[in-house]
Amino acid sequence: MRMVPKPLGPSDLRVDGEIGHRLIEVKVGVAALRNVRSGLMQLAYAMTERPGSEAFLVLLDTTVTRERLQREWNLAASVLRPELSDRLSLCIGDRDHFIGIPRDTDPEAQRVLSHFVAGEKRSTNAGHARGDAPFVVLKVLLHHWLTDAAPLSTDWLASTAGYSYPTIAGVLRSLGSLIERQSDRRIRLRWFSRDEFGRLLAASGRARATVRFADRSGQPRSPESHIRRLEQLDPPNIAVGGVLGARHYVADLDLVGVPRLDLSQHCPRRPLDLGFVHELDPALKRVDDPLEPATVIVHAVRHAASLFSPRKGGLQWADPVECLLDLHEAHLERQGAQFLESLQRRRPKTS
Numbered sequence: 001m002r003m004v005p006k007p008l009g010p011s012d013l014r015v016d017g018e019i020g021h022r023l024i025e026v027k028v029g030v031a032a033l034r035n036v037r038s039g040l041m042q043l044a045y046a047m048t049e050r051p052g053s054e055a056f057l058v059l060l061d062t063t064v065t066r067e068r069l070q071r072e073w074n075l076a077a078s079v080l081r082p083e084l085s086d087r088l089s090l091c092i093g094d095r096d097h098f099i100g101i102p103r104d105t106d107p108e109a110q111r112v113l114s115h116f117v118a119g120e121k122r123s124t125n126a127g128h129a130r131g132d133a134p135f136v137v138l139k140v141l142l143h144h145w146l147t148d149a150a151p152l153s154t155d156w157l158a159s160t161a162g163y164s165y166p167t168i169a170g171v172l173r174s175l176g177s178l179i180e181r182q183s184d185r186r187i188r189l190r191w192f193s194r195d196e197f198g199r200l201l202a203a204s205g206r207a208r209a210t211v212r213f214a215d216r217s218g219q220p221r222s223p224e225s226h227i228r229r230l231e232q233l234d235p236p237n238i239a240v241g242g243v244l245g246a247r248h249y250v251a252d253l254d255l256v257g258v259p260r261l262d263l264s265q266h267c268p269r270r271p272l273d274l275g276f277v278h279e280l281d282p283a284l285k286r287v288d289d290p291l292e293p294a295t296v297i298v299h300a301v302r303h304a305a306s307l308f309s310p311r312k313g314g315l316q317w318a319d320p321v322e323c324l325l326d327l328h329e330a331h332l333e334r335q336g337a338q339f340l341e342s343l344q345r346r347r348p349k350t351s
Contacts, residue, residue, distance in 0.1 A: 162304025
């Protein structure tokens with residue numbers, strides 16, 4: 001049995017796996033029904049290329065309720081031919097068990113799905129999860145929109161984000177009219193709405209795998225002191241973001257002091273490497289309580305190109321969008337809004 005994606009007709013009709021007569025598409029961290037809808041349609045298209053196949057859309061770590069998923073399934077089933085809807089299922093991952101809509105899967109299908117999902121988790125354990133693609137692609141598009149007015153090619157977007165063309169195409173379709181398409185097939189953001197920024201914020205916590213550290217010595221060092229120590233250590237793939245990074249891009253930002261040090265680590269295909277934190281300050285200990293104050297925060301940068309910029313004195317600067325997300329994550333919403341407005345005013349003019 002094969003457990004690798006196989007082309008089914010055109011390249012944009014590929015699915016994540018084909019095991020015997022079973023087609024499997026996996027989506028991680030789904031928060032919007034449109035992603036469920038696109039996954040169901042993707043499988044329906046693929047099934048038409050493989051008569052007699054059975055298809056499963058597997059949702060892992062979804063925040064969509066079962067009731068909403070059931071309603072979405074009913075809508076999809078009302079427009080699909082019965083010979084397709086009868087062989088298509090939604091599966092909600094619950095540890096190593098899958099709850100099926102409209103029907104539970106049989107024991108053999110449960111075993112196949114568990115085996116396949118375990119393999120998917122191993123292959124994405126390096127941190128470049130497929131479920132992060134909408135966040136990564138939208139973040140790269142926003143960065144380009146704020147810093148470069150020119151349309152871009154999907155090849156550039158794929159190489160910068162680090163995802164395949166089918167994945168990029170799927171994300172662009174989901175963005176709908178937000179994407180402006182040129183006659184030469186280049187693209188760019190048409191605008192950037194508050195709703196889309198809200199979605200970016202909602203996905204950022206999981207996609208950036210944020211880890212927080214607090215000082216346990218009782219005499220915490222200042223962020224500036226930590227920066228000086230980091231410049232001596234010069235750990236690879238580290239950039240300064242947060243308040244310090246935002247001030248680098250917008251010097252007159254309305255901020256008093258530096259409440260914490262936000263660092264970004266470029267690690268598109270591996271987990272965060274936090275070994276440098278102990279060298280930075282042995283008193284820093286990881287905290288999991290989101291309400292507990294933290295002095296050093298580390299965020300993962302998942303796109304293939306870091307988008308970091310050089311920094312005088314060593315290290316690098318995180319990109320402007322990364323700094324913007326840091327401000328909001330630190331509950332500095334007013335300053336974040338001011339920062340975004342300043343970046344928008346400085347955008348290169350478009351024709």
